[in-house]
Amino acid sequence: MIRQALRRNPWSFLGPAATQCLAAVLVTAGLGLISSFDRAPLDPAQRRALTVSGVGDIGLLFLMTSIYLSIIIVGVTMSATIRHQARDIALVRAIGATPARVRRSVAAQAVLVAVPATLAGVPLGLLAGRAWVAGFVSHGIVPAEVTFRAPGAALPVALAVTAGTSLIGALIAAIRPSRVRPAVALAETAAPRLRAGVPRTVAGLILVAGGTALSVLIADLDAETADQGGLFVMLAMCVGAGLLGPALLRVTGPLLRLLGDTGSLAADTVAVNAKALSGALVPLTLAVAFTAVTIVRGTTTTHVTGIEAPAADRWLEFSGTGAYSAFAAIAAVNTLVTVILARRRDLAVTRLAGGTRGHTLAIVICEALVVTGTALVVATAVAAATLLPLLHTALGTWMPWLPASWLVTGIAATAALVAAGTVLPAATALRRPPIEVVG
Amino acid sequence: MESVVSLNAVSRRYPRGVLALREVSLDVPAGQFVAVMGATGSGKSTLLHCAAGLDRPTSGRVHLAGRDVTRMREARLTRLRRDRVGFVFQSYNLLSELTVRQNVALPGRLGGPRARAIDDVLAAAGLGGLGGRPVGELSGGQRQRVAVARALVTTPAVIFADEPTGALDPSTGAQILGLLRTAADLDGVTVVMVTHDPAAAAWSDRLVLLRDGTIAADGPTPEAEAIADRLRGVSRVAA
Numbered sequence A: 001m002i003r004q005a006l007r008r009n010p011w012s013f014l015g016p017a018a019t020q021c022l023a024a025v026l027v028t029a030g031l032g033l034i035s036s037f038d039r040a041p042l043d044p045a046q047r048r049a050l051t052v053s054g055v056g057d058i059g060l061l062f063l064m065t066s067i068y069l070s071i072i073i074v075g076v077t078m079s080a081t082i083r084h085q086a087r088d089i090a091l092v093r094a095i096g097a098t099p100a101r102v103r104r105s106v107a108a109q110a111v112l113v114a115v116p117a118t119l120a121g122v123p124l125g126l127l128a129g130r131a132w133v134a135g136f137v138s139h140g141i142v143p144a145e146v147t148f149r150a151p152g153a154a155l156p157v158a159l160a161v162t163a164g165t166s167l168i169g170a171l172i173a174a175i176r177p178s179r180v181r182p183a184v185a186l187a188e189t190a191a192p193r194l195r196a197g198v199p200r201t202v203a204g205l206i207l208v209a210g211g212t213a214l215s216v217l218i219a220d221l222d223a224e225t226a227d228q229g230g231l232f233v234m235l236a237m238c239v240g241a242g243l244l245g246p247a248l249l250r251v252t253g254p255l256l257r258l259l260g261d262t263g264s265l266a267a268d269t270v271a272v273n274a275k276a277l278s279g280a281l282v283p284l285t286l287a288v289a290f291t292a293v294t295i296v297r298g299t300t301t302t303h304v305t306g307i308e309a310p311a312a313d314r315w316l317e318f319s320g321t322g323a324y325s326a327f328a329a330i331a332a333v334n335t336l337v338t339v340i341l342a343r344r345r346d347l348a349v350t351r352l353a354g355g356t357r358g359h360t361l362a363i364v365i366c367e368a369l370v371v372t373g374t375a376l377v378v379a380t381a382v383a384a385a386t387l388l389p390l391l392h393t394a395l396g397t398w399m400p401w402l403p404a405s406w407l408v409t410g411i412a413a414t415a416a417l418v419a420a421g422t423v424l425p426a427a428t429a430l431r432r433p434p435i436e437v438v439g
Numbered sequence B: 001m002e003s004v005v006s007l008n009a010v011s012r013r014y015p016r017g018v019l020a021l022r023e024v025s026l027d028v029p030a031g032q033f034v035a036v037m038g039a040t041g042s043g044k045s046t047l048l049h050c051a052a053g054l055d056r057p058t059s060g061r062v063h064l065a066g067r068d069v070t071r072m073r074e075a076r077l078t079r080l081r082r083d084r085v086g087f088v089f090q091s092y093n094l095l096s097e098l099t100v101r102q103n104v105a106l107p108g109r110l111g112g113p114r115a116r117a118i119d120d121v122l123a124a125a126g127l128g129g130l131g132g133r134p135v136g137e138l139s140g141g142q143r144q145r146v147a148v149a150r151a152l153v154t155t156p157a158v159i160f161a162d163e164p165t166g167a168l169d170p171s172t173g174a175q176i177l178g179l180l181r182t183a184a185d186l187d188g189v190t191v192v193m194v195t196h197d198p199a200a201a202a203w204s205d206r207l208v209l210l211r212d213g214t215i216a217a218d219g220p221t222p223e224a225e226a227i228a229d230r231l232r233g234v235s236r237v238a239a
Helices: A002-008 A010-038 A044-053 A055-084 A086-094 A099-138 A154-179 A182-190 A198-218 A223-243 A245-272 A274-305 A311-342 A344-352 A357-395 A404-429 A434-438 B044-051 B074-084 B100-104 B118-124 B140-152 B170-187 B224-238
Strands: B003-013 B019-029 B033-038 B059-064 B085-089 B158-162 B190-194 B206-211 B214-220
Touching: A010 A055, A010 A099, A010 A154, A010 A311, A044 A055, A055 A086, A055 A099, A055 A154, A055 A223, A055 A274, A055 A311, A086 A099, A086 A154, A086 A182, A099 A154, A099 A311, A198 A223, A198 A245, A198 A357, A223 A245, A223 A274, A223 A357, A245 A274, A245 A357, A274 A311, A274 A357, A274 A404, A311 A344, A311 A404, A344 A357, A344 A404, A344 A434, A357 A404, A357 B074, B003 B044, B003 B190, B019 B044, B019 B059, B019 B190, B019 B206, B019 B214, B033 B044, B033 B170, B033 B224, B044 B059, B044 B158, B044 B190, B074 B085, B085 B140, B100 B118, B100 B140, B118 B140, B140 B170, B158 B170, B170 B190, B206 B224, B214 B224
Parallel strands: B033 B190, B033 B206, B085 B158, B158 B190
Antiparallel strands: B003 B019, B003 B059, B206 B214
């Protein structure tokens, strides 16, 4: 069953494999930073300076953030992959596989994909860590005595993170298909339940409410505590938004009807695909929110204080955020590609019903528009909840500041990201004659 | 009378050198219900795909609804199919997550003619009251009715049906064939149907038998038993 799953949909494992590989890169780079700083031949004064400035803790901070992000992002991509197997799971259940057997098989797939992905990610992480340490030295943030030292525990730690996170994601996704009666499961793969489950909605609301409460709470604390709390505000709200995603898309989707017939078709499709699409909403929102918080904090600080931040500080901020954002962005593109490829047959059916290639692509573009718009709105809300308390504690202002050109660039970049995950694979899929696809 | 579907010396060779159709010529006048039969691999699906503009012949010419589609550009060909041609497949080829109504409205929303009210078409296909149900929840027979309704909603000149009853039991299949028969008789729609079931072919006016990519027999449709005999004859020679 495992082998069949891997062979039948090799591309559906691309998402988990890519995100696990990146998670391994980030974890290894973080560990590398820690070991390089710890084992550097520094005199006591230099060591004290490193501790006082907080630079010594950057490795640990980066490592922890990477692990939190991996839990969310690897979990999301892995569960999207398992969701595509719902029909296969129902079939093997029908011919006598017990729920426990299905769970074991799903768990084995999760670990099986994690191993090669991690083996590929660790060496890349070592290279990234080396480059990063060199950057610290060249920007004068750490003394030149600090050289890159490979962390001994990189492979086991990275493997534990990737295998653990993908196991959690896979098992959560397998709960329903492994438990329900096979006949019900088979019927559901043909006509999925449209309403989001009550537990999902409740969990989403709790996370968003918790994030908001934390955001209010940290607004009155000192800057450093607020800084650390901000991360959790962002993570909680992004996951919450992802859980509420189907509901959100059902609100934003119908706006497409304003665009006429093509838009209406896209709105119908978004409504039935809302669950799958909201899998992409979590990483997309994370990517946009992470970037927005870092950039807007920088621009607002400069705007309020009138002092340009030192180049070294800016490099530090952006190198960390860049890594997180790239991680989330790649996961978002992957999830979107998985969603579109799963719909190759539907696209072919649309063409057989009389849709030209351009027309069918226009439907996908409309869907991309609504995903982009929803992600931007949610990310703005998340970024605001994260950033406003930080601005208040650090600068005493509630007003963020961002040049208009940067805003436009951000929107365009998000749209480009979504287009890369939807329009590009759809255009490729539409090159094959439709009759061959449905064959 | 002008032919709605016209094939002139059509050959189709697949990339690996298999010659699926050899110089086949076939003219189908308006309102005729043609059944195309033959053994597996005799070229019946290729014939249907070439006639419907879903596949391009290697040589020969194809006219569809009075237009030469042999070298027509893909977008124009798609619009011609959308406006003048309906399809019914064995595997339904519906958007199973969308509702019955949304599926039947698809050609219109893709810019096709909104010739008939969707409710009338649904009622005629025996789908009254099911409009709001997702197609994935329906039985096979109901799904195929949706496919027929989607094919009829644009009032096409011709419907191509590829084993439309292949996945259905005899009485459910008969209902689908009845819908196609009615379309031919009352609305003058031309029907070209590929099938391996003699009982299904018996609903047609004209029977075309294919063997090794050529037409082995072409004439008025006899009784179902006689069809089975002829089919056996053609298959045995082929084997």
